[in-house]
Amino acid sequence: MERYREIIPDWASFWEALERPLPIVIRTNTLRIEPQTLKRRLEAKGFDLQPLSWDGTCFLVHGETPVGNTLEHWLGYYYVQEASQLLPVKALGPKPGERILDLCASPGGKTTQCAQYMEDQGVLIANDNSAKRIQALLANVYRLGIKCVVVTEAAGENFPGPGNFDRVLVDAPCSGEGVARKFPHLRCGASLGTVSRLSTLQQRLLVRALELVRPGGAVVYSTCTLAPEENEEVVKHVLDQGLAELVPWEPPVPHDRGLSRFGEKVYGPELQGAVRIYPHHFDSEGGFIAVLRRPR
Template identity: 45%
Template sequence: MERLPAAFTRYRAIVDDWEAFVEALRRPLPVCVWTNTLRATPAQVKAALEAEGLRPEPLAWRRDAFRLPPDSQPGNRLAYVLGHYHVQEEVSLLPVPLLDPQPGERILDLCAAPGGKTAQIAVRMQNRGTVVANDRNPLRLRQLSGTIERLGLLNVTTTLHDGADFPLESGPFDRVLVDVPCSCEGNFRKDQKVADAFAGAPELCGQQTALLHRAVTLCRPGGRIVYATCTFAPEENELVVDTVLRRWGTALRLLPARIEGFRGSPGLTEWNGRRLHPSLERTLRVWPHLNDTGGFFVAVLERQA
């Protein structure tokens, strides 16, 4: 097996069980699908997958989503073409329940392509209200449109724009998801090239900070912002949130990012000698060995004023 990237060794001090972490990274990643409840019931999806010879296991924390063995190809099936389910990694199901969008609200997904999380938002809103799904990459935006069409989403507008410079007059939004471009270390089980990316590169962190700051600016007072990455790098996670928290002072606070039935670690409150806001403990770090998934980070913020 391929060697673990040297870059990962710097996490030795912050992983609870290093051996289990390394071992999990060497296993292929299970496949995961979630039910488009606008079109089908979880029981129908389960039955359709079973009829295709697959063995879906409901997730411990979400009964409408199913885990499949790593080599499954659930995309090449009738029920997929009919939009009865979407294929998406388990950790990518974490941000939307934490965003908790409500029917009729106005929601912004600032870095939306290829659209799996946009779709989760639209479905949770019962196909009503407003989801604005933005991305700055036209090719990836086209993929997003494909997702909208296959799942039959009638409440999504797509826009092509730099998220960090998203026009202020488009707001305010009740909730904003900002699932930023990142070094993708948490995708290592799917794509081992990702670890070549330099985690925590200053330009990348600057861009992430600008995106989160813009997301907070576009959110109404009292509204919620969810920040997510698929990397382990604290520079792209806690440090970005810490910077934005300091900039907004009492106008912004962290809410607990916890999901019942899903195991995570609290966010870091210190890294490389930098002391962070103590409330960063409320963010969620997902290490691959905790739930046999990819790696992930989520912060839930509430704008106070």
Template identity: 45%
Template sequence: MELKPKLRRFLSDFLDESKLSLLERCLTLEPRVCVRTNTLKISSKRLVLLLTERGWQLTRVPWFKDAFFVEGATNVGKTPEHLLGYYYTQDGSSLVPPVVLDAKPGERILDLCAAPGSKTTQIAAMMHNEGAIVANDVSSKRCKALQFNLQRCGVINAIVTMMDGRKFHELGITFDRVLVDAPCTGTGKLIGIQGKGVNRQWQFYAGIKLARLQRKLLESAVKCTKKGGVVVYSTCSLDPRENEAVITKVAEKFELELEKIDVPGLKYERGLKAFDGREFVDGIEGSIRIYPWHNQTEGFFVCRMVVKE
């Protein structure tokens, strides 16, 4: 399976031939099936016992102790344990933004683009249902899925709001930490069956259009964050225009300190320092790029920022 020529040429501006070959190989693989224990309802030890009785082989995800790669399973999303909210099916790299956000019990958290709720429910579990989460999305249909997943997982410290994230700061509410898992072109999903669709549908100008939206979302997020608070920006895109370039544009307007991310057990590369003749903001190399070949998961970009006092 090969990348279509236009996409391959674009990616070749920041990936060498060996990495392009690795990416093309990922199109012939499926991402590893991953489930996250919902520790609001059950312990990982108990869940492992239940799932191994089904004949599943579980391997702990190195970068998140309450998640497991699964082999030998079918219909992972249709078991009684899943319906009861004992676990959440979630791509392994999707676990990373909440890990980097590192929300603490008792804090006030905003998940600006929350639906369908994988990261919101993970954050709630990490907070032990203590503190408050505002889970926002712009789509009524997606908010229904978000509400369902929050209820299924027993999350009681979250409220759902439906509004344009670009205007959320107009409410005048500030938070300790804000997650912006922004809508994107999804080029990180160039793996498996879904990757074939991404490969076929990719358009050069989509990244430019979405970058405008992403910048506005991130700007709103920064305005919603208290001084000394944390903002985490993530996408499942490989496109620098949606990632490092967005961070650079916003950092030009606000006093932000970009922090170096370290996630033990996770394979990744550092953020790009330049692209298409433009240098990015100082500190951007502290962000991380997860490519599909690193961990046989979807690709992700993650950046952590502190709003300066």
């Protein structure tokens, strides 16, 4: 992580956050239950639930037992989803009746969130290239009782077209440096070889997403890593080819802007329209989000 010292403000707070346990957050499945009813039911079982200040359907949970071990969880009343992972779908803004593609979807946190925003109306294609991980995706879609989802297994970079989707989410496979609170071995940072290999794949995924969205449609690119090669550099790759315009996005939480440069590499001021989340911003994981629009 040392190579990020120059870009991460308040380095000491960043490290302190990495060493704290990650708060548990749940997202109410509003297709099945009202947030206040869920809160009452879980509090009756001894959990303490505090709504997030920026999303009243989500709660910070404290309890003696794992929050995944309740009847309400198995009934699909909620999804355990880390706070920063709620943001990419907020940036995407799916609407009822739309055609949406989630290109890298397993295990389905963002797919099921999209379906909620769509009020379960329209078509949501949830794709992943891993048959094993798709089992978890199917189980979550089923558990939450969602009907607008079709699950597909394909390499996202070769996903068949033409597509003509209203919105596409690319929650890309990444080196995961942002989840170092959960996986301490990541605290020393990913190897540059891994970062470079993933950056090539991520560029291909994002190019394909921009081919699959309709002209004027939105693509959100997100990762849970801090490596600029997997974030700003991937976005710059499609901007340089004129495949997309970057739409500046203001998340409802403390954040940093995308980098306009890193070391010798210059990404340009435009990249400040993207968003960087660090674990000390609001006690979450870390990640990157960029909202792109395909030119008309």
